[in-house]
Amino acid sequence: MVVAPRLRKATKNVVVTSLWLIGRYRKALREIRQPIILKYHRTSASNGGMMSSSDSFEFERGVSARHLEAQARLIARYRRPIGMDELTDALRSGKSLPEKAVALTFDDGYIDNYEVAFPILRQHMIPATFYVCPGLIDSNRGFWWDEIYSCFRKTEKVAINASELAAHGMIFQNLKEVLPTRTVAERESAAQRVIVMAKRMPAHSIRKFIADLADVLQVSGKPSCSAARLMGWSHIKEMANGGMDIGSHTMTHPMMSQISERELRQEVQDSRKRLQDALGRAINGFVYPSGDYHAMAREVVKEAGHWYACTSESGLVRPTSDPYLLRRVNISDGNMALSCREIVLTYNRHAQDR
Numbered sequence: 001m002v003v004a005p006r007l008r009k010a011t012k013n014v015v016v017t018s019l020w021l022i023g024r025y026r027k028a029l030r031e032i033r034q035p036i037i038l039k040y041h042r043t044s045a046s047n048g049g050m051m052s053s054s055d056s057f058e059f060e061r062g063v064s065a066r067h068l069e070a071q072a073r074l075i076a077r078y079r080r081p082i083g084m085d086e087l088t089d090a091l092r093s094g095k096s097l098p099e100k101a102v103a104l105t106f107d108d109g110y111i112d113n114y115e116v117a118f119p120i121l122r123q124h125m126i127p128a129t130f131y132v133c134p135g136l137i138d139s140n141r142g143f144w145w146d147e148i149y150s151c152f153r154k155t156e157k158v159a160i161n162a163s164e165l166a167a168h169g170m171i172f173q174n175l176k177e178v179l180p181t182r183t184v185a186e187r188e189s190a191a192q193r194v195i196v197m198a199k200r201m202p203a204h205s206i207r208k209f210i211a212d213l214a215d216v217l218q219v220s221g222k223p224s225c226s227a228a229r230l231m232g233w234s235h236i237k238e239m240a241n242g243g244m245d246i247g248s249h250t251m252t253h254p255m256m257s258q259i260s261e262r263e264l265r266q267e268v269q270d271s272r273k274r275l276q277d278a279l280g281r282a283i284n285g286f287v288y289p290s291g292d293y294h295a296m297a298r299e300v301v302k303e304a305g306h307w308y309a310c311t312s313e314s315g316l317v318r319p320t321s322d323p324y325l326l327r328r329v330n331i332s333d334g335n336m337a338l339s340c341r342e343i344v345l346t347y348n349r350h351a352q353d354r
């Protein structure tokens with residue numbers, strides 16, 4: 001009898017907080033004059049929260065169809081959705097930036113972008129740019145971190161030992177002696193720890209590392225076979241012909257700080273060329289994989305002929321923004337209120353910047 005009023009009160013608090021945040025979001029969308037670039041990754045057809053599915057951890061950076069739909073309605077109502085080319089053309093030529101502009105960007109090119117995001121964006125006539133890795137598309141492979149997730153999802157081991165990894169030459173500093181892998185949450189946490197550490201490995205050794213990891217986890221079959229699917233050329237071409245733009249995200253998504261200058265030039269130049277050849281149009285945009293860049297990477301991206309490049313840093317677009325180090329607002333949560341909060345917080349944080 002005591003619990004019910006408490007529960008009602010807690011529910012009411014959640015609802016009031018969410019509505020307040022959505023109200024603030026609406027206000028922010030209406031009042032922020034500077035252009036905003038929104039950054040998305042995966043999209044899920046599921047209308048529930050992203051964390052409800054059994055393979056939730058693959059969707060850590062995802063937005064559900066219901067929330068994307070709600071965001072699209074607000075964006076169409078309160079902002080001026082434009083393409084990245086139009087936005088960055090103004091920036092590069094010193095023209096005044098289009099007021100209340102918003103540009104949507106989707107990194108990585110997962111198949112759910114085609115299946116879920118494309119129909120919603122088309123319905124609301126919102127252009128977006130999808131940054132893809134042609135080297136992975138051509139080799140029909142997924143991302144290496146999805147292969148790691150796949151290994152942890154499939155393993156029947158209840159724990160792995162740091163010494164087992166070390167026996168395969170995988171020595172991670174600061175790794176706890178035993179990583180439990182019994183529950184979904186434990187597998188997720190173990191996979192994420194291994195991924196964070198693998199990001200610091202030389203890019204060319206990651207595939208070998210995954211094969212060894214599959215051995216340690218006693219996973220049969222190739223991990224690459226069950227990694228999350230990416231869009232193929234037919235999907236990308238259909239989107240390009242349906243009002244969407246395509247940008248480059250390198251050939252194979254290496255960490256730029258972990259490859260040689262020669263490899264870096266190849267990754268950047270080959271990706272743009274392959275996309276231009278496949279789509280028969282200019283590819284102007286680039287996104288640094290995992291937001292990892294340095295001064296030389298910026299130069300290589302510029303020299304390869306791109307008009308602009310996006311980082312993973314948070315912020316709005318200013319007349320003084322470097323077109324090759326553009327900031328975005330990360331819309332990563334399955335929760336609408338949290339996505340709203342991200343825009344409001346970014347605005348507050350950068351309201352004074354000039």
Ligand SMILES: [Zn+2]
Pocket residue numbers: 107108249253288289290
């Ligand atoms: Zn990426």
